[in-house]
Amino acid sequence: MSAPIGTVPRRHLALVFAAALALRAVIGVWANGRGEMEGLAYRYERDAYAMAAGYGFVSPLESVPQQLDLIALADSLDRRGEKLSPATVPPKNPVLWRPTTLHPPGYAGVLEFVYRIVGEPLFPWVKALQALLDAAACVLLFHVGRRFGGPRVGLFAAWCAALFLPQAYLVTSRVADALMPAFLLGVFALWLRALDTRRLAWFAATGAALGLACLFRPDYLLLPSFFLIGALFTVPWRTALVGSLAIAVCAFLVLVPWGLRNQRAHGDFNVTTHAGGMALYQGIGQFPNPYGIVFDDDVMRVQAQAAGFDGLDDPRADEWFRRRYAAILRENPGLILTNALKRIPIGLVPLYHWGFDNPAYAGHGFYDYLKQGVSPAQAVFKHPREVLLAYWDRLLFGVLGFGLLMANLALIVIDRRHWRWGVLLAIPYLYLVLSHLPIMLGARLLVPAVFGQFIALGIWVERLVFHRPLEESSR
Numbered sequence: 431m432s433a434p435i436g437t438v439p440r441r442h443l444a445l446v447f448a449a450a451l452a453l454r455a456v457i458g459v460w461a462n463g464r465g466e467m468e469g470l471a472y473r474y475e476r477d478a479y480a481m482a483a484g485y486g487f488v489s490p491l492e493s494v495p496q497q498l499d500l501i502a503l504a505d506s507l508d509r510r511g512e513k514l515s516p517a518t519v520p521p522k523n524p525v526l527w528r529p530t531t532l533h534p535p536g537y538a539g540v541l542e543f544v545y546r547i548v549g550e551p552l553f554p555w556v557k558a559l560q561a562l563l564d565a566a567a568c569v570l571l572f573h574v575g576r577r578f579g580g581p582r583v584g585l586f587a588a589w590c591a592a593l594f595l596p597q598a599y600l601v602t603s604r605v606a607d608a609l610m611p612a613f614l615l616g617v618f619a620l621w622l623r624a625l626d627t628r629r630l631a632w633f634a635a636t637g638a639a640l641g642l643a644c645l646f647r648p649d650y651l652l653l654p655s656f657f658l659i660g661a662l663f664t665v666p667w668r669t670a671l672v673g674s675l676a677i678a679v680c681a682f683l684v685l686v687p688w689g690l691r692n693q694r695a696h697g698d699f700n701v702t703t704h705a706g707g708m709a710l711y712q713g714i715g716q717f718p719n720p721y722g723i724v725f726d727d728d729v730m731r732v733q734a735q736a737a738g739f740d741g742l743d744d745p746r747a748d749e750w751f752r753r754r755y756a757a758i759l760r761e762n763p764g765l766i767l768t769n770a771l772k773r774i775p776i777g778l779v780p781l782y783h784w785g786f787d788n789p790a791y792a793g794h795g796f797y798d799y800l801k802q803g804v805s806p807a808q809a810v811f812k813h814p815r816e817v818l819l820a821y822w823d824r825l826l827f828g829v830l831g832f833g834l835l836m837a838n839l840a841l842i843v844i845d846r847r848h849w850r851w852g853v854l855l856a857i858p859y860l861y862l863v864l865s866h867l868p869i870m871l872g873a874r875l876l877v878p879a880v881f882g883q884f885i886a887l888g889i890w891v892e893r894l895v896f897h898r899p900l901e902e903s904s905r
Contacts, residue, residue: 535688560608711754838856858882
């Protein structure tokens with residue numbers, strides 16, 4: 431008989447891990463080639479190969495012919511039983527390459543590490559690693575959930591995460607987002623430990639983990655400000671303030687090497703990305719606008735090159751996009767505010783994608799209508815049948831997502847005894863929604879934070895379905 435954890439035998443957690451891993455394996459194979467943000471995968475792969483070749487964290491100039499295709503060369507070398515390395519590639523021509531800052535180096539570094547060990551084919555191994563990590567995170571979620579309502583609540587949340595198709599789809603994609611569910615849960619678990627012990631070391635560990643996560647997704651950098659809000663409901667204000675400051679400082683320290691690299695390469699200390707200006711400007715195109723801006727990376731790239739810049743993350747292009755955004759903000763601040771408000775429904779009813787290749791989606795997605803000057807709301811009213819057929823599968827998860835959010839909010843509003851639990855559980859999701867309202871919000875960005883809602887739902891199931899008293903924190 432397996433040893434129990436609380437009142438949950440270890441074999442139950444082994445089943446959670448096995449089920450999570452099996453589902454991610456199935457989704458990873460079934461949805462291969464159509465993962466989230468699939469168009470970015472080749473950039474991560476190319477950056478990783480440049481690092482393996484000894485070129486550094488660089489990308490080829492887009493305005494001139496490439497020196498060589500590293501992805502094709504990696505395939506060619508693999509057929510001869512070799513790998514990319516300084517010994518198997520031509521010396522880098524510095525005139526044809528530039529330091530890249532489109533993304534921080536975290537995910538490319540992971541790809542390089544895996545490539546050095548296993549070689550080609552790279553992504554099946556990477557996706558297997560991501561599936562293993564996320565399956566382990568489902569087990570970690572049991573321990574986090576147990577902290578709130580006892581082992582049964584923790585086990586319920588773990589099973590929800592293990593079987594949640596949008597999460598299985600995201601974590602087997604070929605982009606940095608694939609690692610964020612595990613990262614955010616790990617950061618949250620450390621933060622809870624810090625709140626429970628009130629020890630500075632745990633706050634510092636939370637910050638270090640958050641800094642590491644920001645090397646994959648820099649938009650998590652302001653999370654300590656929301657952790658401060660949650661901490662103020664839980665610990666004395668001095669502890670909350672000092673602890674949150676420690677999180678922010680330690681996260682920043684982890685990012686200092688990345689900032690110094692950018693200062694050496696581009697002359698400015700930047701710990702995020704030089705594509706931020708493009709993201710701000712392009713975000714205006716998430717809805718119809720009088721400036722003709724469209725939400726399309728390729729269009730943005732063409733505009734940047736037409737203006738004399740090399741690519742989207744050219745530091746000069748970043749400044750150019752920021753100036754254009756600032757001019758629109760000064761001229762038409764109501765547009766920016768209105769766009770932010772229009773994104774709120776995405777946070778309330780997130781249309782989670784789960785890998786299904788819906789044939790009715792082609793030509794009838796919201797971005798297809800945007801190219802015709804039709805907003806998502808207008809598309810729903812003018813073309814209800816086409817939109818329903820295009821989004822029925824995502825709408826099912828959107829309704830589920832709304833229910834999960836309501837479970838979390840109900841814990842705050844209705845439960846007089848445990849409302850603080852609801853506040854803590856809502857912090858990650860609330861941060862991801864509010865921090866993206868001014869720029870761009872998509873359902874995939876919210877998947878990493880759904881774990882808090884799984885726990886909240888587990889608390890309600892424990893109380894209303896099984897009529898069991900909640901077990902106080904197993905800290």
